[in-house]
Amino acid sequence: MNHGLLLDLVERxxxxxxxxxxxxxxxASAAGGAAASDASSATSAxxxxxxxxxxxxxxxxxxxxxxxxxxxxxxxxxxxVVRHGRRRDPLALLDPSxxxxxxxxxxxNFDCNLRCDYCCVSxxxxxxxxxxxxxxxxxxxxxxxxxxxxxxxxxxxxxFLLPDIDEVVASCTTRLPTTLLTNGMLFRGGRLERxxxxxxxxxxxxxxxxSATPELHxxxxxxxxxxxxxxxxxLALDEGFDVKVAATLPADQAHEVAPFTQFLGxxxxxxxxxxxxxxxxxxxxxxxxxxxxxxLIPEVTVTAEGVWWHPVAATDESHFVRAExxxxxxxxxxxxxxxxxxxxAADRAAEWFPxx
Numbered sequence: 001m002n003h004g005l006l007l008d009l010v011e012r013x014x015x016x017x018x019x020x021x022x023x024x025x026x027x028a029s030a031a032g033g034a035a036a037s038d039a040s041s042a043t044s045a046x047x048x049x050x051x052x053x054x055x056x057x058x059x060x061x062x063x064x065x066x067x068x069x070x071x072x073x074x075x076x077x078x079x080x081v082v083r084h085g086r087r088r089d090p091l092a093l094l095d096p097s098x099x100x101x102x103x104x105x106x107x108x109n110f111d112c113n114l115r116c117d118y119c120c121v122s123x124x125x126x127x128x129x130x131x132x133x134x135x136x137x138x139x140x141x142x143x144x145x146x147x148x149x150x151x152x153x154x155x156x157x158x159x160f161l162l163p164d165i166d167e168v169v170a171s172c173t174t175r176l177p178t179t180l181l182t183n184g185m186l187f188r189g190g191r192l193e194r195x196x197x198x199x200x201x202x203x204x205x206x207x208x209x210x211s212a213t214p215e216l217h218x219x220x221x222x223x224x225x226x227x228x229x230x231x232x233x234x235l236a237l238d239e240g241f242d243v244k245v246a247a248t249l250p251a252d253q254a255h256e257v258a259p260f261t262q263f264l265g266x267x268x269x270x271x272x273x274x275x276x277x278x279x280x281x282x283x284x285x286x287x288x289x290x291x292x293x294x295x296l297i298p299e300v301t302v303t304a305e306g307v308w309w310h311p312v313a314a315t316d317e318s319h320f321v322r323a324e325x326x327x328x329x330x331x332x333x334x335x336x337x338x339x340x341x342x343x344x345a346a347d348r349a350a351e352w353f354p355x356x
Contacts, residue, residue, distance in 0.1 A: 005057055008062055009082060012071065018085040026057040027078040035224065038264035048351035054078060056261045079132045083169055091341035093323060098297050102340055104149045105141060105301040105311040108132055108168055109157040118285040121315045123157045130304045134164050138171035140302060141151045143328035144292060145175045155181040155311060163247070166194035179244070181206045184232025185225065205236050206244040206275070210262035212258055220248075230267075237268055246275040251289075293319055294342055298335050309338075 005024060012022045027050065058072075061080055065072045081230050091099060093251040102304035109131045111124035132140075141152060151174045160182055174180040180198075187195055207229060210217040214226035219230075232256060236243045245264055249256060264274050279288035293309050301308040306323040313319035321335055 001322050003060070005061065008063075009061065013082065013084045015085065016018075016084045019088070020081065021073055021083045023079050023080050023081050024061070025079050026054050026061070043306065052250050059288075074178050087344060090340050094297065098336045100298045101147065101149060103151045103153055103299055104124050104140065104144045104328075105153045105155060105299055105314075106132055106137060106160045106301040107156060107301070107311070107314055108137070108154050108165070109162055110303075112156060112158040112160055112183075113161065113185065114158070114221050115197075116284065118220060118279045118283075118288065120282040120285065120312045121157075123285040129157070129158070129161075132302070132304050134167045134171060136304075137168050137321075139326065140281065140328055141172045141175040145327065147174065147329040147332055149328075152176050152178045153181070153311075154178065158186065158193070160186040160191050161175070161192055165191075169198050169203060173199040177204075179203055179204045179206050181208070181246070182285075183208050183221075183225070184236065185228040185231060187232050187235050192235075195236075198241075200240045201243075202243045202291070204244055204273075206246050207234065208248070209245050209264075210247045210249065211253075212259045216253065216256060233267055242268060244273040244275060245269050246277065247275055248279055251277055253300045282316055284312050293338075293348065300332055300335050302331075307335070309335065 005026065009024055010021070011070055012024070017021055035305075048057050058075060061082065062072045064070075065082060069081040069085065071086050072080060073083045073087070096102065099247065101317075107121070107130075109129045110121060110123050111125065111127045111129045113125060114120070115124040125182060144152060154172065156167065159168070159180060162168065169180060170177065180203060182205060186204075195300045207299055208221075209226070211219065211226070214224075215227035217229070218224065233243060233245060245267075247260060260276075261271075261274060265271075279285050280291050281288035291310070296310050296312075298309045299311060301311045301314050305320075307321040307325060308314045309319040311320055321338065322331060325331060
């Protein structure tokens with residue numbers, strides 16, 4: 001056991017900022033302490049004895065880290081990485097509502113009756129459906145409740161294109177409070193009957209509407225889209241549903257916010273049920289806010305293809321997490337661990353550079 005390694009480690013950590021790491025050789029031939037093996041003994045040592053000595057060195061460093069308030073961050077083949085102090089837990093810094101896995105997003109489908117020119121997942125009437133299906137949604141809802149998820153969010157595409165959307169929603173609302181995103185334009189005939197079968201106490205409808213007048217909304221979503229969306233909002237309210245309204249606004253349309261909120265108030269949409277967001281440069285949008293894995297707090301999102309970092313980028317390969325959806329608890333743990341690693345990498349990149 002090479003106690004000299006500890007002296008080397010103490011000296012190097014003393015010159016290292018808190019939160020940063022050092023790498024230390026723990027092989028049997030490691031130099032840096034009085035107990036380092038001499039050349040002849042290193043030459044004659046067997047592979048087994050070298051492995052035993054490296055393991056003993058790692059154990060010594062691990063015990064010292066626990067006693068000294070430092071962290072054994074990583075064990076490699078013949079070295080260890082030690083952090084000066086304990087790593088900050090990025091999850092502890094989040095508001096509880098932002099903790100990855102508090103909400104679970106599910107893309108029920110990707111086809112849509114509209115072709116919005118800033119759709120973050122490029123949905124349209126020609127887009128392949130790629131439906132999750134009621135069986136997978138039901139399993140996700142079951143596992144979500146056991147994994148600590150507090151709210152389920154169903155999105156698309158346009159979910160009301162699905163002939164079994166009422167079954168999909170019921171499989172969710174029986175387990176957890178659920179929000180269903182829709183453009184609100186299809187509430188008639190059989191689809192209206194499916195809407196009426198949904199649980200008003202456990203379901204919130206979030207309907208897309210971008211402006212207080214048709215011009216802006218229709219410019220992005222198509223002729224008469226505003227009129228039909230407003231009609232959908234009024235119908236949903238009349239049917240007794242809790243209704244949110246979500247607007248997507250270009251950066252140069254900030255002046256639309258005040259008249260829009262006044263209009264929503266007139267419809268009966270409570271202030272806490274008004275969502276206004278910027279266009280993201282994803283999917284069909286040719287401009288907008290640039291959102292990366294490094295800049296986004298993740299919201300666990302499931303599609304037919306797998307698990308994604310965030311619903312705004314559920315077709316962007318750079319946001320893909322894993323193909324395995326189940327067990328859901330493992331997928332949530334994977335997203336959380338990746339978030340921690342990203343935050344640690346950002347902290348390491350932000351080194352202090354003194355100029356005075």
